[in-house]
Amino acid sequence: MDTTLPRLDRALAEPRHLLVLAAEVLPEEVEALAVSHFDDAGWTGLATLRVTGEAQLTGPWQVDDAVRSGLDLPAWAVAAMLLRCPVQRSAPVPPELRGMGGLLDAFPEGEPVGLERVVLDHLLAQARRLGGALRVAGTGTVLVPDPASAVDLTVHTTVWLEPEACGRVLAPVLPGLAPVDVPEASSPGDRVAVDVHPLRARAAAELDEGERAWLHAEADALDDAVLSRPQVLDGYAHVAAVPGGALEVSVAGDEHTPRVLRALPWARGGVISYEVRWRPDDPGLALGPRPPLAVRRDREEVRGIVEGVAAALHAVVGGQIVDDDAFLVAVESLTP
Structure with a gap:
């Protein structure tokens, strides 16, 4: 723990949303993730980070044993950043939408909307990426997203591979790969x-x-x-069987630049996207908040396969790799 940080006061923290962090996370990492999503994000003063608009994070604050226990934070929580944001809520969440985990369960009396919802979704994504947590005001619910739940990756580039060429690139890392049928030309x-x-x-x-x-x-x-004339494809896909389901690699062009790539000159005219997605046999179970151990093992194995596929594609087409929360992923961090 950084003992030079000011201590978080429980009375100050309780009515606010908190981004809860482990010891190894630096404030600069929180800033970098905010900047990747929002044009106006950045430090506005000492220990004050604008997320977007009127939403600001202050801190980091030191979390001591008393605050950790009083706010029911995880044992690894050593720091937190406090969110100041206008409160915007909808009507109460219908009973049939409760029990699914996430923000809806944390706000049964009225889910966040507008700026508050945008920022909380972003902070929940930050918590998943950084191995942190999000404690919400009101109910005091502590959401601890599993970093391993982020399986899918996308390679954005300007290089188009024809279906056959893409298949050859993927064959060594994805055995059993087969093209998904596309409609044939009219007879x-x-x-x-x-x-x-x-x-x-x-x-x-x-x-x-x-x-x-x-x-x-x-x-x-x-x-x-x-x-x-030869048929011009707007996109195509390949699929292969993997533990617990199938892995799909879909390829398509998009004239819009993904926000996370907006500062890169090569992406300003649009991108070619290679999406690598796990299609589990039982999505409700595999993608739910508490999948059973066997499913988690399948998911972890597939995660390694997804990383291998993304790395193989990146080696050929270049560009940038992005996770499903729209954060950049360094190719060096992927499974070789």
């Missing part, structure tokens, strides 16, 4: 006739039989030319 019997220019269409009624036959032949030739 001649399913053709839709190419429209004739409107002026020619109106004039056709005035043509003799030979001229009309010539016009129809021209239209049929244009139709054949269009249908014979």
